[in-house]
Amino acid sequence: MRDMAAPGDVHSADYLIEARDVVYDFGETPALRGANLSIREGEILAVMGPSGSGKSTLLHCLAAILVPKHGGIYLSGQRVDTLDENERSALRRDTFGFVFQFGQLVPELTAEENVALPLLLAGLRRDDALRRAREWFERLGIDGLERRRSGELSGGQAQRVALARGLVAHPKVLFADEPTGSLDSLTGELVMELVVTAARQDGTTVVLVTHEPRVAAYAGREVIVRDGLVNSLVHDALAP
C-alpha cells in the first residue's frame, strides 16, 4: 500500500515528518495501534476518520506533545519523540503552530494577547508582537474583537483567534485539529482559504484533522484513521 512506510526501510530525509509504527494508549484504551504516516515538506494533508479513531492522538504524537509508547516520530529524519521535555517544548515553540480541537485560548488574556503568545515566547518585544497579532483580525473577519477577553468570544470567533495564533509565527508545520468545526460554511471557507494561501506562500506543511470533506478538499492528499491505524484511500485493486 502506498504511503505506508515500513519501519526502518525508508530514506526518511525524503519526508519532513514520519510516524513509524506508533502505538499509544490511555491506560486501558488503545488509541493508536501501529500507525505509519509520512508527510512531505510543503504538503497539505487531511486526516479524516470516524470519531474516536485516534486522529487527535496521532496529531499530538506527530507534534511531540504526546510521547508514543512504541514506535518513533521523525522530523527531517531525526528522531524527536526521544528528546527530553525541554527539547520537545523548544521544538514545538520554534517549529510548530497549533490549532487544537478544544479549550485552547487563555481565557484571562485578550484575543490579541492570545494571538501574540507564540511571538512573545519567541522573544519578540510586546508591542511588536501585538502589532503583528492585530494584522490577523481583519483577514479573519474578527476585527473589533482584539481587546475582548477570549473567554467572552463565540465558539467560531475563538476558533479564528486560535488559527491566527497558530499562523502568526509562520511555523514550519501547522497542526490543526478541526479548525473549522464551529464555523458556518462561508467562514470555514475563508479560514481554509487563509490556511492554503499561508501554506503556499511560506511553504508551510499543514496537517489538518477534519471530518468535513469540503475542508479536506483544500488538502493535496488525505488519509483515513480507523481503529488506531492510518489508511490511504487508494487500494491496489478491488480484490476479493
Added chain:
Amino acid sequence: MSVPFALLGLLEREPSHGYDLKRDYDSYFGRSKPLPFGQVYATLGRLSRDGKVSPGEIEPGDGPDRKRFAITEAGKQEFETWLREPVEPEPHLQTVLFEKVLLALMLGRSAEQYLDTQRAAHLRRMRELTELKRQDSLIDALLADHGLFHLEADLRWMDMTAARLPSLASMVAT
C-alpha cells in the same frame, strides 16, 4: 436547468433578441453546456405559440434575428409559479453507489475497498472543484459549491454505509 423558464426569466428582465438570450443564458446557466441556437428559437416558438411571449414587430435588416421577444402577462404568471415551487429532491447518484455496495457484499468482494475507492474519486473531484472555486469568478464558485455540497452528501452517505456494512452483510447473507 429548465430552458423555457430560464428564457422567460431573462425576458422578464427585458425584451430581447434570440441572440442576446443565448449569450445571457450561456454566461449564467450554460457554462458547461451552451444552448444551441436552434433550441433558443424552437423554445421561443413554443412559448410564443402558448402565449407566454410575444415576438414583437419584425425589425428591418437581414438575418434571422429580427424579432425582439417580450414576456406576456401569462408568461409572467407561469414564471412566478415555477419560481415559487421547490424542485423535486432527487437522490440521483445514490442508487448506483448502493447497487455497487450491495453487489460487492453479495458476491463476497470487499465493499469497504469499493467505498474507499469511491471516496478517493469523490475527494479528487472535490479538490478540482475547490481549485476552480479559488479562481475569481463568482458564478463558477457558486456552481462549484453546489457540486461540492452534493459530493459531500454522497461521502456522508458512504460513511454511514461503511459503518453499517456488518449489519448489511448479515442481512445479505441470509
